[in-house]
Amino acid sequence: MFGVVPRPVWAKEFPPDEENRIELVMRPLLVTDEKLGRRILIDTGIGDKFGQRMSERLRIALPEGGLTAAVQRAGVPADQITDVILTHLHFDHAGGATREIDGVVRPTFPNATYHLQRRALKWAEHAPEKDRRSFYGRDYEVLAAEGQLHLLDGPMELFEGIDLILSEGHTVGMQLPLIDGGAEGKVLFCGDVIPTRSHIRLPWIMAFDLYPLTTLEEKRLILAQGLEERWILFFEHDPQVAACRLDEEEGVVVAGKSITQFE
DSSP states (O other): OOTTSOHHHHTTTSOOOTTSOOOOOOOOEEEEETTTTEEEEEOOOSOSOOOHHHHHHHTOOOOTTHHHHHHHHTTOOGGGOOEEEOSOOOHHHHGGGEEEETTEEEESSTTOEEEEEHHHHHHHHTOOTTTGGGOOGGGTHHHHHTTOEEEEOSSEEEETTEEEEEEOSSSTTEEEEEEEOGGGOEEEEOTTTSOSGGGGSTTOOOTTOSOHHHHHHHHHHHHHHHHHHTOEEEOSSOSSOSEEEEEEETTEEEEEEEESSOO
């Protein structure tokens, strides 16, 4: 998770267990727009299709009732989700896009359109050895078969108030939604470019990243614009902090006040 950062440094913030595992979360974001009649879920977590062996190895802890129950508790039944934006197809982001019922894999959200960059799909289908095990066809193949997959080509305004920023450092064709929150300002769903608050520091770049120097430059641009425009950064993997704004100290962009409850 921390690339070249030495263990004694990162372990102060993420204490590892006896098997060198650290606590992380997979935090989707639910966006409701009553004006447009849309209920949009950004990423879907790891899902519940893993067997016992993998679940124990990763120490996966699902919310009670799984993803659909969590969305229901947030006020939206699964069949009322109109759109799912998948940042990319790594299993910890797209695993919950589908579910297995009686041995058959189906879309988790039957009435939703799933939005994904075309290049992200092509990369997942032909991934090289470095990250081949991060993709599982069961997470996305049925979406196309059911006619629910909408492939995109490049950055764009997907809906009024939701722009997609393209990122190429972590993986090919990752899209980061930038949401206009009105008076509260814009919210950037940081995905795996800035997976936790600690990764706001420029050198903290995951070893998972295909092109770490590209990630470095992407972070530099995101932090500069986010500071200037007072964005809220939303963290998908931070177990303690859901979001924060940015501050500047001696010319360096740093994490500002944390937002532990985000709505």
